Amino acid sequence: MVNIIQFAPSSTENRILEAAKKVFITNGFDGTSMQLIANEAGINKSLLHYYFRTKEKLFASVFLYAFHHFVPQIREILSSDLPLSSKIENIVGEYMEMLLNNEIIPAFILHEINRNPGRIYDLMQNSGLNPTLFISNFLVEIRKGKIKSIDPKHFIVNLISLCVFPIAGRPLMQRILFANDAAAYQLFLQERKNIVTGLLLQSIQA
Amino acid sequence: MVNIIQFAPSSTENRILEAAKKVFITNGFDGTSMQLIANEAGINKSLLHYYFRTKEKLFASVFLYAFHHFVPQIREILSSDLPLSSKIENIVGEYMEMLLNNEIIPAFILHEINRNPGRIYDLMQNSGLNPTLFISNFLVEIRKGKIKSIDPKHFIVNLISLCVFPIAGRPLMQRILFANDAAAYQLFLQERKNIVTGLLLQSIQA
DNA sequence: GTCTATATTGTGATAGAC
DNA sequence: GTCTATCACAATATAGAC
Numbered sequence: 001m002v003n004i005i006q007f008a009p010s011s012t013e014n015r016i017l018e019a020a021k022k023v024f025i026t027n028g029f030d031g032t033s034m035q036l037i038a039n040e041a042g043i044n045k046s047l048l049h050y051y052f053r054t055k056e057k058l059f060a061s062v063f064l065y066a067f068h069h070f071v072p073q074i075r076e077i078l079s080s081d082l083p084l085s086s087k088i089e090n091i092v093g094e095y096m097e098m099l100l101n102n103e104i105i106p107a108f109i110l111h112e113i114n115r116n117p118g119r120i121y122d123l124m125q126n127s128g129l130n131p132t133l134f135i136s137n138f139l140v141e142i143r144k145g146k147i148k149s150i151d152p153k154h155f156i157v158n159l160i161s162l163c164v165f166p167i168a169g170r171p172l173m174q175r176i177l178f179a180n181d182a183a184a185y186q187l188f189l190q191e192r193k194n195i196v197t198g199l200l201l202q203s204i205q206a
Numbered sequence: 207m208v209n210i211i212q213f214a215p216s217s218t219e220n221r222i223l224e225a226a227k228k229v230f231i232t233n234g235f236d237g238t239s240m241q242l243i244a245n246e247a248g249i250n251k252s253l254l255h256y257y258f259r260t261k262e263k264l265f266a267s268v269f270l271y272a273f274h275h276f277v278p279q280i281r282e283i284l285s286s287d288l289p290l291s292s293k294i295e296n297i298v299g300e301y302m303e304m305l306l307n308n309e310i311i312p313a314f315i316l317h318e319i320n321r322n323p324g325r326i327y328d329l330m331q332n333s334g335l336n337p338t339l340f341i342s343n344f345l346v347e348i349r350k351g352k353i354k355s356i357d358p359k360h361f362i363v364n365l366i367s368l369c370v371f372p373i374a375g376r377p378l379m380q381r382i383l384f385a386n387d388a389a390a391y392q393l394f395l396q397e398r399k400n401i402v403t404g405l406l407l408q409s410i411q412a
Numbered sequence: 413g414t415c416t417a418t419a420t421t422g423t424g425a426t427a428g429a430c
Numbered sequence: 431g432t433c434t435a436t437c438a439c440a441a442t443a444t445a446g447a448c
Contacts, residue, residue, distance in 0.1 A: 218414090250414065252415070253414065254413075256413075
């Protein structure tokens with residue numbers, strides 16, 4: 001059982017992890033060297049090995065942190081007494097807000113999961129995170145609502161697709177659709193909270 | 207003006223490019239070494255430099271190839287006489303089919319575009335590819351249809367999101383939703399052609 | 413056009429002084 | 431716990447024989 005959110009007490013260890021988060025998530029595993037992380041943390045390269053032994057182990061901590069900011073945190077919202085439509089609105093709003101606050105994470109996760117699925121599966125297995133069960137709760141919840149004929153699996157893939165891709169593909173979409181105007185794209189992403197909610201609600205209404 | 211599809215005549219050059227496509231798109235720029243490409247091509251490492259001088263130049267050819275298989279090829283469909291609903295159905299169907307035949311490309315593009323946007327922008331600029339104009343034709347076409355109040359930019363981002371993410375996020379989605387059953391996910395992706403088309407059509411009907 | 417050999421720099425990781 | 435020094439190897443790239 002690895003602790004995901006809270007990092008260890010030592011101040012140096014913490015600085016290493018913050019630096020590693022920044023560098024790994026920006027450059028990916030292959031694009032990151034221990035030297036780069038050491039520079040970012042302002043410490044000696046050897047200390048990385050002292051605290052984490054290998055690059056792989058340091059990466060594991062960072063990946064679990066990032067993964068936690070990629071998987072929708074919908075447990076609490078689902079157990080509320082709100083009607084299904086409000087639940088979906090809340091989920092989309094909070095999920096997109098989380099992604100907006102962690103913009104570089106989606107592309108990082110998508111890359112690493114494709115680059116080395118085995119490693120990532122092992123990490124998920126040993127982390128206490130169990131997204132399978134996690135999502136299946138959501139699927140049950142969707143089924144409980146009075147919905148049309150949509151397959152809940154398609155519904156959830158639609159939801160995640162519509163929230164994640166505009167962030168992961170931002171450098172391309174912003175350039176193609178907004179002449180690389182960052183402020184305009186930021187506004188566009190805010191608008192999308194309503195757009196996506198509306199689209200999803202429409203898809204489950206009779 | 208770089209030629210994107212047709213590769214140069216020399217047999218060796220061709221073998222290098224085929225090997226480079228496979229290795230670069232699978233592992234990304236940072237995860238690829240010249241040695242790896244040489245092994246894949248069954249030739250000497252020095253020959254890569256003889257034909258392409260640098261890793262960067264070899265990558266450029268591969269990226270343009272991949273990019274061409276990532277941007278929706280919708281020019282011909284749009285200029286047809288079909289009603290808008292049929293056009294959308296055709297676009298979604300053909301785009302998803304292309305992605306299904308090039309499954310590793312989406313994650314590759316998303317990673318490289320985030321990893322080094324400057325390099326990619328330069329490549330796009332010097333390639334003759336002009337996705338800005340390209341997409342704007344589509345936006346005009348959407349506006350010509352009798353549509354609700356949806357912003358065409360949201361429409362096109364919805365379309366691309368719904369087609370691309372299920373492929374780019376396959377290793378994760380397949381595992382979470384289908385217990386890593388590849389055949390089941392393949393079926394799921396085929397189903398999505400209709401699901402996505404339906405969702406998009408619904409979004410532009412009054 | 414294709415190879416071997418090599419130059420140069422960078423990599424992850426460890427040993428050992430303090 | 432933090433540093434310097436170092437190892438063994440891999441990286442991109444070039445020179446030069448054939």
